[in-house]
Amino acid sequence: MTDLHTPAELSQTELPNPEIDSGPARRPWYVSALLALTAVALLLGAAWGFARLKSPYPFYGTAYNGNTAAAGFKGTDQDGKPYAFVPGQDHKVTALFFGFTHCPNICPLTLAYLDKVKAALPEGERDRFQTVLVSVDPARDTPERLKAYVEYFGKAEGIQVPEPALSEVARDYGVGYQRVEVKGADYQMNHTTATYLIDGSGKLRLLWDYTQLPQVDRVVADVQHVLETSQ
Amino acid sequence: MTTPTPINLDPTLADLLIPAPDLLFLIPTLLVAGYYVWRFIVSRRSAEGRARWPVWRAVLFALGMVLLLMTTQSRAATLTGSSMALYMGRLMLLAEIVPPLLVLGIPRGIRINPRGAAARVLGVLLDPWVALAVWAAVIIFWNVPAGFNASVVTNTAAALLPALYLLSSLLVWSVILRPLPNVQPAGMGSRGGFGLLAALPMMSVASVWLYAPNVLYTPYVNALCLWNLSPLQNQQLSGWIMMLAGIPALALAFIQLFQWLVQLTGGDEPTPS
Numbered sequence: 001m002t003d004l005h006t007p008a009e010l011s012q013t014e015l016p017n018p019e020i021d022s023g024p025a026r027r028p029w030y031v032s033a034l035l036a037l038t039a040v041a042l043l044l045g046a047a048w049g050f051a052r053l054k055s056p057y058p059f060y061g062t063a064y065n066g067n068t069a070a071a072g073f074k075g076t077d078q079d080g081k082p083y084a085f086v087p088g089q090d091h092k093v094t095a096l097f098f099g100f101t102h103c104p105n106i107c108p109l110t111l112a113y114l115d116k117v118k119a120a121l122p123e124g125e126r127d128r129f130q131t132v133l134v135s136v137d138p139a140r141d142t143p144e145r146l147k148a149y150v151e152y153f154g155k156a157e158g159i160q161v162p163e164p165a166l167s168e169v170a171r172d173y174g175v176g177y178q179r180v181e182v183k184g185a186d187y188q189m190n191h192t193t194a195t196y197l198i199d200g201s202g203k204l205r206l207l208w209d210y211t212q213l214p215q216v217d218r219v220v221a222d223v224q225h226v227l228e229t230s231q
Numbered sequence: 232m233t234t235p236t237p238i239n240l241d242p243t244l245a246d247l248l249i250p251a252p253d254l255l256f257l258i259p260t261l262l263v264a265g266y267y268v269w270r271f272i273v274s275r276r277s278a279e280g281r282a283r284w285p286v287w288r289a290v291l292f293a294l295g296m297v298l299l300l301m302t303t304q305s306r307a308a309t310l311t312g313s314s315m316a317l318y319m320g321r322l323m324l325l326a327e328i329v330p331p332l333l334v335l336g337i338p339r340g341i342r343i344n345p346r347g348a349a350a351r352v353l354g355v356l357l358d359p360w361v362a363l364a365v366w367a368a369v370i371i372f373w374n375v376p377a378g379f380n381a382s383v384v385t386n387t388a389a390a391l392l393p394a395l396y397l398l399s400s401l402l403v404w405s406v407i408l409r410p411l412p413n414v415q416p417a418g419m420g421s422r423g424g425f426g427l428l429a430a431l432p433m434m435s436v437a438s439v440w441l442y443a444p445n446v447l448y449t450p451y452v453n454a455l456c457l458w459n460l461s462p463l464q465n466q467q468l469s470g471w472i473m474m475l476a477g478i479p480a481l482a483l484a485f486i487q488l489f490q491w492l493v494q495l496t497g498g499d500e501p502t503p504s
Contacts, residue, residue, distance in 0.1 A: 024345065024354065026416045035355055036364035043368055043395075044383075051386040062385045178241075212385075 057225050060218035061197065061206035070096075070198040071172030075134070075161035078147035083159055085132060088202030093129050093227050097195040098175045100137035101149040102186065106193050106210050107133070108153050113213035114195065115154025120220045125227050128200070131156035134169060136177035136191045138162050173204075197222065200230035247307040247317075256303040256394070264296050267336070274338065284338035292336025295329045302329070303393060315462075319440075319469035323476035325393055326400040326433075331479070333401065337410040345413060353414045359425045362402035369399045370432040403429045407483060423491055426484025433477045441470030 027035075055063035070087035077083040087094070095114050099107030114131045121129055133150060135141035138160050141149075146158030161169055170177060170192075177191040193210040205226050213219060271289050274280035302308065302324045307317060343350045355361060373384055373392055407426045409415050443466065492498075 024414060024416060027358065029360075032358050032360035035358055036360040039355075039361045040364050040368045043365055044372065047387045047391060048383050050391060051383045054386055054390070058383070059386065062389075 061208040063206045064204045068204040070204045073169040075159040078158040080143040091200035094198040111153035249306040283340045295332030315465045316468040319472045326396040327476040330400040330404040334404045366399045367432045369395045374436045423487030430481040437473035
């Protein structure tokens with residue numbers, strides 16, 4: 001027997017019942033409160049279960065699905081030498097982000113925090129972790145400028161990728177960037193501020209927003225887990 | 232292997248509405264829509280059915296479904312990570328526009344066997360305490376800055392939050408509009424009071440977005456802003472969107488409360504002849 005009936009389907013003997021129309025009796029408030037608590041517990045439990053299904057490890061950053069490929073690219077490094085990024089090469093774990101050297105806050109902070117992360121790793125694992133900055137402002141970010149920048153704020157690879165290859169790399173990572181004119185000053189770049197963690201097998205594992213990086217301990221825990229699970 | 236979605240920083244409305252199917256949302260939506268259409272056609276066979284299921288209800292339901300498909304099956308859904316205003320606009324459509332349209336689309340006079348499983352489940356879900364607690368949990372847990380660093384928040388927001396907003400708001404609007412009288416306790420005053428309480432969590436979060444002097448971005452919404460809005464502008468715009476979206480529910484709650492007051496004072500009694 002189905003539970004739902006529209007009135008048109010009811011027989012003549014099943015006339016509307018005024019008692020039913022006025023609604024069922026109210027539950028005692030404490031029963032309703034208990035049901036409410038149970039519903040919230042079930043909701044949060046289901047969200048936790050979903051998160052663990054997506055990634056058994058409770059990453060601080062936002063985890064990708066397990067099969068997301070990181071794209072390789074070519075450019076010029078801060079020493080002016082040709083550079084080819086091959087995801088997972090030598091089983092290295094890479095923190096990749098897109099920025100520019102005229103960036104007033106987010107990019108230098110990102111570099112500084114990633115440097116702290118590297119310093120906090122056990123010595124044996126430090127060499128397997130690298131930071132790569134891809135400039136979204138190749139017109140101004142010459143290799144010389146990139147070299148001074150990445151060495152001032154930490155230790156990273158600063159890569160200049162000329163257009164149109166840069167837009168293809170950005171597209172591959174879901175990154176956006178846009179030139180913004182500033183009155184009375186040089187232009188700025190509006191850009192995606194995420195840092196992408198690529199594991200030793202070349203897969204995108206997670207991303208951190210720049211607002212998450214100050215919690216270095218939790219970022220280190222994410223990196224260590226990825227280092228351990230992508231030998 | 233899959234690759235991330237590219238970003239267009241200056242999308243037009245046409246760009247935002249390019250279809251981008253999300254089967255997890257699409258299949259249940261089409262099943263519900265199909266069931267509704269079938270029952271509506273059946274109801275046309277009798278005069279009583281036509282009276283209890285007028286065309287305007289079907290039109291509202293269809294409008295709700297179209298908006299639901301636009302917000303979940305278009306490029307706008309994939310771009311919400313690049314604009315907090317777009318993200319909030321989409322969630323507000325799912326929470327404050329689509330649910331009342333769908334609930335108003337439900338025909339009057341649906342009878343549910345009070346002893347059946349459906350009545351028992353609906354009786355619990357549409358208990359005002361349960362609906363309010365679930366709604367408040369969704370709004371607060373995923374939107375208050377203190378929770379942003381929780382792994383479970385960052386890793387479920389993109390996938391679960393649109394569905395959670397829709398479903399929890401359907402519960403809230405069902406309590407307010409009472410489409411299933413034989414499983415829902417009556418009382419205009421309690422519905423008005425409930426509506427007022429249900430509006431508070433969202434209005435509080437909207438105030439945080441609107442008046443915070445600093446950018447309080449969620450980790451799952453990038454600081455990059457579409458249409459060249461600054462992050463703070465984007466955040467304040469999100470607060471406005473959230474606040475404006477909550478006003479109809481708040482207004483309805485006040486109307487219900489005043490209606491209850493009128494009933495209480497006997498103001499609706501017929502004039503003696």
